[in-house]
Amino acid sequence: MAKNSGGADLLQTVDQVTEEAINIAYRFDQKLQRWRQGRAVQRGDIPTMLAFDGYGSPRYVRALGRVLLKTRSLIEDIDDAAESIRGWRSFTSVPFAFAHVNVWLGEHEFHLVADKGGVIDVDLKVSMTPGVHTIYMQAEGSEVTEAKVTVVSDEQHLGVVCDVDDTVMVTALPRPMLAAWNSFVANEHARIPTPGMSTMMDRLRRSHPHAPFLYLSTGAWNVAPTLRRFLTRNAYPAGALLLTDWGPTTERWFRSGSQHKVQNLQRLARNFPHVRWILIGDDGQHDPQIYSGFAQRHPDSVAAIVIRNLSPTEAVLAAGTRASEGHHVTVPEGTLWIEANDGASISDQLKDAGLL
Incomplete structure (x- = not known):
């Protein structure tokens, strides 16, 4: 004893x-x-407001942005969209903690405060018509910047949530190195799109022109400009980036990427009870478990779960296991589950299921 x-x-x-x-x-x-x-x-670094694309319903809009302090030399290197910082230079920009931000959307005006990472991520109560609107943001001492907000109609019943790393872009890197790659890589031209995925996503967009597209990733906010340029350059549908923050919390050494995804999916189910989501990810880490768990809790919120199968080499790098070891998940009866290793094969299965 x-x-x-x-x-x-x-x-x-x-x-x-x-x-x-x-x-x-x-x-x-x-x-x-x-x-x-x-x-x-x-x-004398200069406050710089980065406005990110958001989404919402006729009754609320999720406003996304970030405030940084940048040197004048970095300001001069920023592109016409006022947001392009290459590779390691993103880390020389300091988050402006608790910055005061003015937001304008249609006839609405809001006064917000960024979090300790300089991030604005707030649901704003508004009255908006469905469609694409322009949101304007300005931090104290910064220029006004703008982004798009997609307001989803109550009559829209399908949406798309898509992972980024190893789903829309090939990383082929061990997970411990992935964060460094995403942060310090030179630019979006060094990133490789996953074969056939942009075509598959574009077919979804054309089949469902009013569907919201959201890119849910465990990537940090500092890579948002590079990710957006990558998605645009490779003809992926426009959509909001739902990223996270790094660093320790009061409970963990690093923020949980899985928890970030679970919480955002829960948020979507709560705010869009009428929408069924096509959930797209890969089998390199936890997407099958996260998506299947969401389907069990919210079966009426899932139209399909689409998993890109990594090659044996990719799987070992991503998770330290062979692809053949597989993932053991349980989904509600009737949930459409699609697996393939490229976008063309996924497209064929989506077409057979009547989603394309």
Whole structure:
């Protein structure tokens, strides 16, 4: 009994030490960010507002953006869309924590405050007609920037949610290296589109012209401009990017990518109860489990689950397992499940199911 008690005490001690270490890392990260922001302000860095495409319903709109502090040399390197920062240069821009932001959408005006990462991610209560609208954002001291917001009609019953890494673009990198690649790679020209996926997505867009397209990724917000240019360059349908933040939290060393996806899917089910989603991902990590779990909780919100099968090499790099080991998931009876390793084969199955 004493031996078992000693083991329990040891585990409790390990848990306490781990928890304290995480809290220390979180506090250090917050102090570092405050120091970086203070230095940026002292040297005269300029507030820059990045407005990202959003989506919504006739009753609310999800506004997405980010405020950064940039040196004048970086401002001069920004493209006409006021958002293109190449590779490692994105990390020389400091997030403007808790920046005050003015937002204009139609006849509505809002005054918002960014989070500690400079991110604006807010549901705004509005009254809007279905269609594409322009949203304007301005941080104190920045230029006004704009983005598009797709307002989904209550009569629209189909939408598309798509993963990014290894789904629309080939990474072929071990997951520990993926974050560095996404952050420091030179530009979108170095990224390789997944064969046939843009054509498949475009066919979905043409078959369902009013369907919202959302790109749900565990990528960090600092890569949003590069990802958007990649999607545009490779003819993927326009849509909002739903990204996340890095760094420690009060509970984890790093933010959970799976939790980020689950929470966003829950948000969609809650805000669009009339929409059934085509969920597109890959079998390199957790998409099959995340999507099947969502289908079990919200069977009426899923039109199809589409999984791109990685090659054996891609699978080993992505998850450390062979593709043949597979994923064991359970979905509600009647849920359409599609698997293939390229967009053309997926298109054929979507067509057979009447979705194309």
